[in-house]
Amino acid sequence: MKISIVGTGYVGLVSGTCFADVGITVTCVDIDEKKIENLKKGVIPIYEPGLETMVHSNIEKGRLFFSTSLKDSLEQADVIFIAVGTPPDEDGSADLKYVLEVARQIGKHINHYMVIVTKSTVPIGTAKKVKAAITDEIEKRGIEVDFDVASNPEFLKEGNAIQDFLKPDRIVVGTESEKAQKMMNRLYKPFLLNGHPIIFMDIPSAEMTKYAANSMLATKISFMNDMANLCEIVGADITSVRKGIGSDARIGNKFIYAGAGYGGSCFPKDVKAVIKTADLNGYKLRLLEAVEEVNNHQKHVLVSKIKEQFGTNLNNMIFALWGLSFKPKTDDMREAPALVVIEELIKLGAKVKAYDPVAMEEAKRILGDKIEYGADPYDVLIDADALIVITEWSEFRIPNFKVIEKLLKNKVIFDGRNIYEPAEVLENGFSYYSIGRAA
Ligand code: UGA
Secondary structure, three states: EEEEEOOOOOOHHHHHHHHHHHHOEEEOOOOOHHHHHHHHHHOOOOOOOHHHHHHHHHOOOOOOOEEEOHHHHHHOOOOEEEOOOOOOOOOOOOOOHHHHHHHHHHHOOOOOEEEEEOOOOOOOOHHHHHHHHHHHHHHHHHHOOOEEEOOOOOOOOOHHHHHHOOOOOEEEEEOOOOOHHHHHHHHHHHHHHOOOOEEEEEEHHHHHHHHHHHHHHHHHHHHHHHHHHHHHHHOOHHHHHHHHHHHOOOOOOOOOOOOOOOOOOHHHHHHHHHHHHHHHOOOOHHHHHHHHHHHHHHHHHHHHHHHHHHHOOOOEEEEEEEEEOOOOOOOOOOOHHHHHHHHHHHHHHOOOEEEEOOOOOHHEEEEEEEEEEEOOOOOOHHOOOOOEOOOHHHHOOOOOHHHHHHOOOOEEEOOOOOOOOOOHHHHHHEEOOOOOOOO
C-alpha cells in the first residue's frame, strides 16, 4: 500500500513515520522546502521522544520519503491524508484555508481512485467541503475520476505520540462508501493487534468525536481545578478527593489532576472551536463556556498565591521557574500556563529566571531576553526569592530541599502541579503553596 500525508507538522510527521514503520510506503509532503530538505537528512522539526530514531530507520529502509510535490506524491497513492494546520481564526473558529487549498491541489492532479482523508482537527462539515473542492477542480479539467473522502481524527498526546499511534485505544473513521471503509480497514490492520477496535461511522460523527473527546477531557480538568479551589477554602485536600472519586470506575482515575490550567495547541483551540460551531448553529454550549472560563482563571491562581505571600509590588524580586512547556515530555509552549505566570510577574515588577529540560530553545524564541535562563534547576535558584514549579517534569519530583533552602532568599515554594508531599516540604522549613491543598 502507498499513502501520502500532506503537512509535516506534529500529526503528519508522527502518523507518516508510524505508517512507514509497519511497512507501508509513505510520502510526507510539505510546501516548506527547508523543512523537507532537513527531513530528508533526518533532521526533525519537533521534539517527540523516539521520533527521530524512527524517522532515520524508515528512511534507511526505503519506506519513508519526503517531498514538496503533492502532484508527484499522488501518482501511486491509495490514500492521501490531509494533516495541515487549522489555526484558530480571529473569532475562535478553525481556519480551513490550508485544508481546502490541499483539496483543490488534489482535485487538479488526481488521476485514479483514492481515499482522501482529513486528519487535521476540523469543524463538522469539513469533509463535505473537501469533497466539493476536489469535485470542482476535477470538473474544471473536464475529466471523470472516482474518489472518496473520509474523516480520521487523531488522538495522539504530545510526548507519547508514537505509543499512542502504534497502540491506539481506538481508531475512528468516518466514511461514506464500503470501498473506502475496506481501504481504511486494511491500512490500520497492523495497529489493531492489541484488540482495540476500529470504529466506523458517518463522517459528521467522526468529525464530532474528536471535538467531543477533547472537550470532555478539558471538562474533567476544569472540573477538578474548580473543585481544588473550593477544597482550599473549605480545608479539604484535592489529592485525597481525587483518589476518592477516581477509584469509582464510572469516573476513572485518569485526567483528574488539578493544576495550573490546561494548555497546548489542542484543548484551548478545540474548546473554542466547538463553542463557535455551536454558536454558528444557534446553540449555546454553556458547559464548555464555563470550562474555558475556569481554565483562564486557573492560569492566574499561582500568581494570586504569590501576591498573598509577597504583596502586589514585586519590584526587584526574582522568581525561579521550573518548567516552561505546557506539560512534560514536549518543548511545546503554546498556551502554556508558564507564559501567563511570567507575564503577570513581569507586570508586577519581578524578574524571572527559568529552567526547562527541553523547552529552553523554544522559550528563547518566544520570550527572548524578557526572562533569564538557567543551566540547570539549581542554577536558577541563585539569588531568587522563591521557587515556582509549573511543569511536572520527572527531574523536579525529588529535589534536594537542603540545596534549595541554601540557594533561595526566602524559603517559599509555589507548586502548580502538586508534585511534593506537603509534610516533607514543611518539615524542611518551607512555606508551601500548592493547588487545592491546605498546606
Ligand atoms: C490532547 C489529547 O489528550 C489528545 O488525545 C489529542 O489527540 C490532542 O490533544 C490533540 O487534539 O491533538 P495534548 O494536547 O498533547 O493531547 O496534551 P494532554 O496530555 O491531553 O494535556 C493537555 C493539558 O491538560 C496539559 O496542559 C496538561 O498539563 C493538562 N492536564 C492533563 C491537567 O491539568 N490535568 C490532567 O489530569 C491531565
